[in-house]
Amino acid sequence: MSEPSTLPPDTIQFNDRIVRNFLIMTLVWGIVGLLVGVILALQLAGMGSSWDLGLGFLNQEWLGFGRLRPLHTNAVIFAFTGNAIFGGVYYSIQRLLKARLAFGKLVDFQFWSWNLIIVAAAITLPLGITTGKEYAELEWPIDIAIAVSWISFGAILFGTIYKRRERHLYVAIWFFIATWVGITMLHVVNSMEVPASMWKSYSLYSGVRDALVQWWYGHNAVAFFLTTPILGLMYYYLPKAAGRPVYSYRLSILHFWALVFIYIWAGPHHLLHTALPEWAQTLGVTFSIVLWMPSWAGMLNGLLTLRGAWDKVRSSPVLKFLVVSVTFYGMSTFEGPMMSLRNINALSHNTDWTIGHVHSGALGWVGFMCFGMTYWLIPTMYKTKLWSEKMANSHFWMATIGIVLYAITMWITGIMQGSMWFEFTDEGTLRYQDWMAMYTEGHIPFFYMVRMFGGLLYLTGAILALINIVQTMRNSNGLVEDSIQATPLIKDTCYATAYNEEMKDAETPREKFWAVHALVERWPFLLILLTTLALLFGGIIEIVPTMIQSTQVAVPNGIKPWTPLEMAGRDVYIREGCVNCHTQMVRTLRPETERYGPHTRPEEGVYDHPFLWGSKRTGPDLAREALIKSSTHGGNLWHWRHMYDPQLTSEGSVMPNYAHLYDTYMDEGDMDSLARKLTIWRDVLATPYDDCDVETVTREYDEQATLLVAELEGAMGDIVDVSVPENAKRTEIVALLAYLNKLGSHLKENGDTK
Amino acid sequence: MLMYFVLTAMGFILFAICIVGLIWSIRSGQMDDLESPAVRMLHDDTIPPPSK
Structure with a gap:
């Protein structure tokens, strides 16, 4: 295997244009993702809702926090980081493997498909098209497109490895292979969804x-x-x-x-x-x-690479970015395990602390690495110097101060939130019964403004980076794609030669078997690839029927499937992204059971496709909403006024208003698709529904909605600030109210409210 | 319960892939030299562009 090749060396020209394209898109999407982040931070600080400082335009239905937040996360993770990964991988593997990227046309396809997927995300998410699963919000047609683009990436990666002219695989390549294998598996397993339309x-x-x-x-x-x-x-x-x-x-x-x-x-x-x-x-x-x-x-290992070269860090903006990146890697990988300790997690979970942690990772570790890499790659590929080192240094300091402000404010608010949720008085009751009191007493909007400022600094830095990179390219002699000379490896000779080599001495079937075995071993990545695909495919075939079967088994006491009205309301809840600010998971901790009611049990979620536990409590938990609001707040009337304008019931709330739900009506077409959804739930998700035809669904829908509206009008009395419109039973808000009435209601029927 | 088995199985599949990769990397000599690759990657041996 290791004898030197006798073939003459040939010239290989690298594909550097695609690297440049990916890097430009990295910066563009980075700015988009960060900008959306700043808008979200403004909203959380109360802009566009309570203290409308001329920022009322932030109150559009498609700009609501719940819809924009997935756009922010998807843009930063899959658009900004994704493009940086592809660009960085494609540049480095060509040099490390001494080979031009395999499948030239596929490389272009991969670039365009990935970026069009992001455009699709930027359109669908604000429209409320979402699966409701965090970091996997994109709907099924886009999920399929992601799989196709990702498989293209795999083909290019493994194809280039296959035709390499350097036997040794440098450690970076191992990390890239793991990336491909891991994400393929995760995406397939988590994206198993049943299309309803x-x-x-x-x-x-x-x-x-x-x-x-x-x-x-x-x-x-x-x-x-x-x-x-x-x-x-x-x-x-x-x-x-x-x-x-x-x-x-x-x-x-x-x-x-x-x-x-x-x-x-x-x-x-x-x-x-x-x-x-x-x-x-x-x-x-x-x-x-x-x-x-x-x-x-x-x-x-990363930091010690610079031993004896720290003087270079002082003068090179690239190294500054890389060093801070690695430092944040260390910080985040210490913070993460610490936050996973049960006692610390009890305090930190669902608070801003988690938000701070992911930003240390995404802005600190990932962001600094991507910017540092871009600042090194573009001048290197254009055979020139960076247009302005001064500007890059300003970017560095803005980004560093920005992320530090961000992390510190999130530690403060996160720990404060966790402590206030848990605080008891001497009499043994919760000290902060009122959710809004925690916001005002903790001065949380102030810290949110500081956080917003940190994000704004980071965004400004990214804009400087784009200007600097574009100017560097404009002031160069253009992109010159590198070439090298390299001799082919012996394994580069075709399959037939290898086959003849292995088979020439094999006579008995046993010898032939081992010869074929040895042959497969010569293409190990083909082997790994085939094994992965085979196992995944086999796994899916096995899992799907058993999953569907097993859902039929457990029908827990008192838990009923969603009625048509509740189902419609639940879809509104998912569309508006309520899950981004409200959890539905009462943890097994005393302050939680005290505040919300009995803790959530596993069997409760049997009809929850997808689960809506959430991961962040900007507002309170809703898993026991039917118990809480019916007893203390006058139930539906409270929700009716709250959702129209949260300030009416909760002064100082940062929740957006949902006034658009009050004049959006369910028409016959919507009833049609609702009936289709219920049919799919019955036939594929094994939900025990009897009749799912349009007539039954419409009748049940209207009956339940009429009752709810009547109850609402009865409760209204003198309060006239939010009137009930005509044909109110078909408004989306009534469906949403019905859904909220359902949350935890099975406990009421069981008499099991404590 | 089923989901635990499914995810554990997925974990083991990944584990198996890693084992295959690890064994292959050792047997094919990827680990024989753990010094020079770090230095070699620094040299791209790029052909200098023709001077004007």
Whole structure:
């Protein structure tokens, strides 16, 4: 295998244009994603709702926080980071493997498909087209497009590895391979959804099962999209920019294998103190702590690469970005395991602390790496100097101050929220019964303004980066694609030669078997690829029928399927992205059961496709809303006024108003599609519905809605600030109210409210 | 319960892929030299563009 090739060297020209294209899109989408983030921060600080400082335009229905938040996360993760990964991978693997990117046309297709997917996301998410699953909000047609684009990426990666002229695979490539394998598996498993129409689907899984799959995905998407590829980039661009080898190549190999073996098991730490069984929670925590070691090994390996070269960091903006990036990697990979400890998680979960943590990772670690890499790549590829080092240094300081402001304010508000939720008086009652009191007493809007300012600094820096990069390109002699000379490896000779080589001495069937075996071993990545696809395919075929079957088994006491009206309301809840600010998961902790009622049990979610537990409490938990609002607030009337204008019931609330639900009516077409949805729930998701024809559905819908409206009008009395319109029973708000009335109502019927 | 088995199975599949990759990398000599790759990646051996 290792004898030198006797073939003459030939010239290989690299495909650098595609790298440039990906890098430009990185900056463009970065600015878009960050801008949306700043808008969201303004909304949370109360702009556009309570203290309308001329920012009323932020109150559009398609600009509501719940709809924009997924756009922000998708833009930063899949658009900004995604484009940076592809650009960074495509530049480095060509040099490391001494080969031009495989499948030239496919490379262009991959670029366009990925970026069109993002355009589709930017259109569908504000329209309220969402699956409701965090970081996997895009609807099923886009999910399929993602799979196609991602498989193209795999073909290009493995194709280039296959035709390489360098036998050794540098450690960065191992990280890229893990990225592809991991994300393929995660995307397929988590995106199992049942289409109900072109732009609406329901998760195949429900309740606790869906939660488990979702956070297995969510955690590992962080692992395989925001960690392994970025580490691969670190192991390439940090030594390149510093002009010296990585501190320990041995350690980098250890780092890699330790990470890929451990990461996949840590997912359940997102579901501590929930309806997930305790053994699964403990498993997740244990592996999270174990993960800390390889992560810090990687951080130290990165930082020690600069030993004796710290003077270069002072003068090079590129190295400044890379060093801060690696430092944030260390910070976040310490903070993460710490937050997964059960007692710390009890305080930090659902608060701003988590938000701060992900921003340390996404803006600090990932963002700084992407910017540093771009500042190094563009001048290198254009054979010129960066247009303005001064500007890059300003970007560096703005971004650093921005992220530090962000992280610190989120620590303050996060810990404050957690403590206030948990605080008891000496008499043993909750000190903060009133949700809004925590906002005002904690001065939370002030800290949110500071956070917004931090984000604004980071965004301004990104705009400077785009200007700087465009100017660098304009002031150069244009992109010159590099060429190298390299001799083909012996394995580059065609399959037939290899086949003849292996088979020439094989005579008995036994010998022939081992000869074929040896042949497959010569193309190990083909082997890995085929194994993955085979296992995934087999897995899916096996899982799908059993999943559907097993949902038929458990029909817990008192829990009924959604009525047509509730189903319509639930779809509104998903569309408006309520799940982004309200949880539906009372944890097994005393302050929570005190505040909301009995903790959530696993069987409750049997009809929850998808689960709507949420992960952030900007507003209170809603899992027991039927119990809470009926007893203390006059039920539907409170919701009716609150949703029209949250200030009427909760002064100072940062919740957007949902006035548009009051004049949007369910027409016959909507009834038609509602009946179709129920049919699909019955036939595919095994929900026990009897009649799902349009007449029955419409009749049941109108009956329940009429009752609700009558109850509402009766409760109204003298309060006339939000009147009930004509034909109110068909408004979307009434459907939403019916859905909220359902949450926790089975406990009322069981008499099990404490 | 089924979902735990499914996800555990997925974990093991990934585990198996990693094992295959690890064994292959050791047997094919990827780990034989853990010093020089770090230095070699620094040199691109690019052909200098023809001077005008």
